Amino acid sequence: MATYAPRVRSKVDVFISQLRARAGQPVNITEWSMFFTFDVMGVVGFGKDFRQLEDAKEHSAIKGIHDQMAMIGLLSQVPWFLYMVGSIPAISGSYYAFTEYCYRQVNEKKALWERTESQDLTDIISWLLKAFKDNDPSAPPSQRALGEDGRVLIIAGSDTTGATLANAFYYLATNPSVYKQLQNHLDTLFPDDRESFTYEQIRDIPYVEAIMRETLRLKPAVPSGPPRVTPPGGLQVDEVWIPGDVNIIVPQYVLQRDDRNFVDADRFMPERWLAENKGKMVLNEEAYFPFQIGQYGCVGKQLAYMNLRFAIVLAALNFDLGLAPGEDGIEFDTGAKDTFTLTVSPLQVIFNKRMKA
Ligand code: HEM
Structure with missing residues (x-):
């Protein structure tokens, strides 16, 4: 994980600088959160930068994935049918294009390894490729399975984290007292410099952790x-x-919003996760499992947390924020769709540069 931190940080820096360039104007934070998390997954997943943050537009391979998630959401209950549909270009359109793109990236990397014999293990797919070449029992069983792992990796890592980041911004923009408390806390930790902290310094700040946990409780990304x-x-x-x-x-969404498990379960109250309140406000912690549990639980949890921590901390240190005029957040809050991962609506937010205290 430590080797990913500088790459994630450099992408967060572009994210923040783009928000800075749009200070005072409405920003569709759903779109920008997705740009950020897809770019990160391209870089740490494939060693390939989609450059959506820099170009301020969706990469052609990614266009349409979100429309196609509706199909995945419906058909994932019938996996063999989804597999079949996903292989027919005329039916599956841009989903097929994205699949092809991922297969191509894996094949190119494999060919490069064969040409140069150098094994650069700086991204996730390279580790899978190495396992495949070494005939490791944990390796994907075929070339096609390897390509599929590449595709799943990007979708599983980007869509989920992007939706969670957009959800976090929704809660922060609609709960000004929480945002103020977050800023005060971070100002105390980093009084002189709002930029040059290390990942180690932000990886366990209780109020930041509480905001992430509470966001994932109310709006689990799967x-x-x-x-x-x-x-x-x-x-x-x-x-x-x-x-x-x-x-x-066993739907997380239902269990995590049940009053038998959490006091006032439908309310956003990050303080419930702080050590002094947990005993009273979290009645059954076993009912909290946004990443699932057990041997098939999410492998990307720590990477997701790294993205979220960097983005939330840097945004809070650098900006004040609020919903844009004309944006009430209702469609965003109530219109999200369960398309296997959570598909969230656009949300217009205004970021204003903070004056130095
Ligand atoms: C907030 C962000 C995320 C959430 C809520 C989340 C949640 C989940 C859940 C619930 C599962 C299903 C686990 C199971 O079957 O028991 C899963 C699987 C998975 N996740 Fe995540 N995840 C997130 C981010 C990531 C990231 C950043 C990566 C990147 C490495 C990732 C990679 C995967 C993979 C590869 C799988 C397995 C998919 C499969 O078996 O088809 N996830 N995730």
Whole structure:
């Protein structure tokens, strides 16, 4: 993870400088959050910069993924059908184009390795490629599976983190007292310099952690979670018997908003996660699992946190923010769709440069 920090930081710096250039004007923070997280995943996933932040527009390979997520959301309950549809260009359109793009990146890297015999292990796909070449038992079983891993990596890492960052900005813009408290806290930690801290210095700031946790509790980026299959002998859950080989889901969104698990469960209250309140406000921590748990739990959790920590801390140190005139946030708050990952609506936010205290 430590080797990713400078690359993530350099992308966050572009993100912040673009917000600075648009200070005082409405910014669609959903779009910019996605630019940021897709760019990061391109760089640390493939060693390929999509440069969406620099160009202020969506890369052609990524265009359309969000429309296609609707199809994925619907068909992921029938994985074999999704696989089949995803392979037919005429039906799957830009989803197919993105798949092809990812396969090409993996193939190019593989060819480069074969030509140069140098194995540059600075991005995630290179580790998978190395495992594949070494016939490691953990490796993807075929060239196609390797390409699929590349595709899944980008979608799983970018869409989720981008939606979470946009959600965090929504909560910060609509809860000014929380944002002020965050800024005061960070000002105390970094009184003289708002830019040159290390990742180590921001990786465990309780109020920042609380804001991320609370955002992921109310708006988990994979709201229903992937399906699981019951064991062949069936499964007893309290008084309910589920037969064997049945697909089930345990939706985070529902459990994480249940008053039996969290006091005032529908309200954004980051302070519930602070040590002094947790015992009273988090009634059942086992019901909190935005990254899922167990051996199939998200492999990218720490990378997601790194993106979010850098972006939230730098934004709070550099800007005051609020919803843009004419933006009430209602469509953003209520119109998000469960398309396997969470598809969020545009949100117009104004960032104003902070005066030096
Ligand atoms: C806030 C951000 C994120 C959330 C909420 C999230 C959540 C999840 C969840 C719930 C799963 C399903 C786990 C299971 O099946 O038990 C998952 C899988 C996965 N995540 Fe994340 N994730 C996030 C960010 C990332 C990042 C940054 C990466 C990049 C490395 C990543 C890579 C993956 C991969 C490769 C899988 C496996 C997908 C598969 O098996 O098809 N995720 N994630």
